[in-house]
Amino acid sequence: MKIAKLLYLIPLALMAWGCYPAGPDLVEDTDIVYTTFDEGYDFSAKSTYAMPDKIVIGVDINNVGDTTLTYMKQADANRILDAINANMQNYGWTQVDISADPDVLLTPAGMSNTSYYYTWWYNWWYNDWYSWWGWYYPPYVTIDSYTTGTLVIAMADPNVETAYNQTESTWLSISNGILTKSNDIDRAVEAVETSFIQSPYLNIK
Amino acid sequence: MKKLAILVIMLMIGCSAQLYAQGKSTISYSIGFGTGDINDYISKASFRGISYEYTRFINPNVGIGFSVGWNVFYSELERDTYVTDNASITGKQYRYSNHVPVLFRSAYYLKSDSNFIPFAGAGIGTIYSRRNTDMGLYSIEQEAWNFALVPEIGFQYRLQMDNAINVSLKYYNGFKAGNELDAAQSYLALNFGFTL
Numbered sequence: 001m002k003i004a005k006l007l008y009l010i011p012l013a014l015m016a017w018g019c020y021p022a023g024p025d026l027v028e029d030t031d032i033v034y035t036t037f038d039e040g041y042d043f044s045a046k047s048t049y050a051m052p053d054k055i056v057i058g059v060d061i062n063n064v065g066d067t068t069l070t071y072m073k074q075a076d077a078n079r080i081l082d083a084i085n086a087n088m089q090n091y092g093w094t095q096v097d098i099s100a101d102p103d104v105l106l107t108p109a110g111m112s113n114t115s116y117y118y119t120w121w122y123n124w125w126y127n128d129w130y131s132w133w134g135w136y137y138p139p140y141v142t143i144d145s146y147t148t149g150t151l152v153i154a155m156a157d158p159n160v161e162t163a164y165n166q167t168e169s170t171w172l173s174i175s176n177g178i179l180t181k182s183n184d185i186d187r188a189v190e191a192v193e194t195s196f197i198q199s200p201y202l203n204i205k
Numbered sequence: 206m207k208k209l210a211i212l213v214i215m216l217m218i219g220c221s222a223q224l225y226a227q228g229k230s231t232i233s234y235s236i237g238f239g240t241g242d243i244n245d246y247i248s249k250a251s252f253r254g255i256s257y258e259y260t261r262f263i264n265p266n267v268g269i270g271f272s273v274g275w276n277v278f279y280s281e282l283e284r285d286t287y288v289t290d291n292a293s294i295t296g297k298q299y300r301y302s303n304h305v306p307v308l309f310r311s312a313y314y315l316k317s318d319s320n321f322i323p324f325a326g327a328g329i330g331t332i333y334s335r336r337n338t339d340m341g342l343y344s345i346e347q348e349a350w351n352f353a354l355v356p357e358i359g360f361q362y363r364l365q366m367d368n369a370i371n372v373s374l375k376y377y378n379g380f381k382a383g384n385e386l387d388a389a390q391s392y393l394a395l396n397f398g399f400t401l
Contacts, residue, residue, distance in 0.1 A: 011234035011255060011398050023299055023339070032296035032341035039291045148342060176341055198286050198293040 031177035031187055033194040037201060041157070041170040044204050046103035048096045049088060049155075055080060057110040072110055076185045080108060083189045084153065087196035092205035104170065108153045110188075112179060149179040151188050153195065171202065228261035228270065231371045233398025237276040239302070242388035246278075246336065247300050253277040256396055258310065265318070269311045272328060276377075276394060278302040299339040304390065306332045306377055308355055320363040324373075328355035332379040334390040349386035351379030361400060371398045 024030050037043075055077040058070040071077065084106065085095060096102050155171035175191030196202065235254030239247055256274030263269060282298040312326025332351045337344050359373025372395075379390040 011232045024297070029297050030341050032294060032343070034292065034294045036292040178342070194286075194295050198288075198295055 027178040027180050028187060031175070031191065033191050033198065034174045034176075035195050035199050036172050037199065038168070038170045043170070043201055046157070047092070047204060048094050048100070048102045049104045049106055050096055050098040050100070050102035051081065051084065051106040051108070053077075053081065055108050055110055057112070079185055080151070080188055080192060083192040084108060087192065088202075091196065091203040093202075103159070104155050104157050106153060106155050108151065110149065110151050112147050112149045147179045149177060149184060149188070151175045151191060153192070171199065173199070228259055229268070229400050231258040231260070231398050231400040232256070233258075233371060233373070233396035235274060235276055236395045236397075237278060237304075238393040238395075239278055240391045240393060242386075243278060243302055243304075243390055243392050247280040247302055249278065249280050251276050251278040251392075253279070254394065256306075256394070256398070260310070260312065266314050267311065268314060268326075269309075271330075272306070272308045272310045274304075274306050274394075276304045276392065278304075278392075294340065296340045299337075301337040301339070302390075303335045303337075304332050304377065304379070304392065305334075306330065306353055306355065306379075308353065310355075312357070314361075322361040322363065322369070323358075324360065325356075325358045327357065328375075329353070330355075332377060332390060334379065334386055336386060347385040349379075349383040349390060351382045351390050353377060353379045359396070367401060369400045371400045372396065 054074070055072040056069050057072045060068045060070065062068075072080075088095065088106070098105075151174075153173040154169045156169050160168070173192075173195035175188065175195065177187060177191075233256045235256045237251035237254050238244075239251070254274065254276035256272060258270060258272040260268035260270040278301070280300045282300065284295065284297045286293055286295040287298075306328075308328030308330035310326060310328040312324045314322050314324045316322055330353050332353045334349045334351055336347045339345075355375050355377050357373050357375040359371065361369040361371050363369040375394045375396065377392050377394060381387065381389045
């Protein structure tokens with residue numbers, strides 16, 4: 001009878017085998033690119049844009065309210081800015097200086113924040129072979145931290161007046177993924193490419 | 206969901222230990238095949254499933270009891286772009302569909318005095334369904350408690366006087382319920398288990 005009771009373990013073992021965790025294998029698998037646009041905005045009537053030559057990644061505000069902007073390392077920022085310029089110009093836009101009254105402004109920004117998630121382990125074993133089989137589930141919990149990166153590119157028309165005297169974005173791209181410090185800029189550049197591919201309405205040619 | 210799964214499995218084990226002397230307990234490995242809305246969402250079969258049944262015989266041919274289970278459907282979609290009215294999102298999508306049926310059950314056992322015992326039965330109760338659609342670090346979660354009717358057929362093959370191999374095919378017919386998952390949640394399950 002004791003051996004017969006062990007038959008119960010077969011379905012449990014199959015279940016355990018089937019429970020092998022599934023989900024993203026690589027950090028790149030967490031990358032997403034989201035874009036949205038103002039459906040009432042006529043992109044085809046515009047042609048020029050201006051964009052800063054730096055990418056802001058943070059704002060420090062001291063206790064008297066003074067703000068200090070921090071910027072992405074310029075070599076990395078250049079790769080992202082070059083990708084934005086290349087895609088804009090490929091879609092028929094012309095970059096002009098901010099003083100040349102551009103039709104739209106592009107403001108790229110990067111941000112990162114650290115998050116935590118819980119990892120669960122499964123574990124069970126026999127604890128009394130001769131009297132009764134049992135199992136034990138210790139819900140080991142570990143806390144892992146990871147840093148996520150988000151690249152935001154906002155397009156706004158400074159010539160549109162709104163009730164609050166603030167310009168609403170006509171196009172917005174948000175790319176997000178886990179940062180690794182190894183190929184993050186490559187992934188950001190790819191995200192820029194994807195942003196334009198999935199926004200064909202920006203093509204004014 | 207894992208907490209719930211652990212609870213279900215612990216309940217199975219606990220029930221099998223406590224009720225063993227009073228009736229028959231069956232633990233099965235369960236393979237699921239989605240139908241309707243589940244199949245539209247995840248077309249792959251589920252190889253993550255388990256079920257527990259307790260059956261008490263009121264006569265040699267008729268057993269009544271309850272069953273609980275857990276089936277998980279999963280699929281990973283290639284990186285793709287999904288478009289709504291004025292928004293697009295690109296990324297890999299991971300889909301999970303968890304189903305936990307809790308049922309009262311009765312079955313009629315033919316040839317109860319032979320080694321090969323075909324049976325047919327039905328269950329009534331509820332299925333807790335939870336669907337997670339993950340993209341990037343974000344997850345959309347939808348839940349429902351579906352009223353459920355579960356017809357089943359199967360057979361037992363007696364190994365010894367008190368234990369048998371149990372094979373059954375069940376159709377978990379979870380009727381439409383709630384607002385989040387606004388379609389019926391139904392699936393076929395092929396169960397391989399042991400009865401003690």
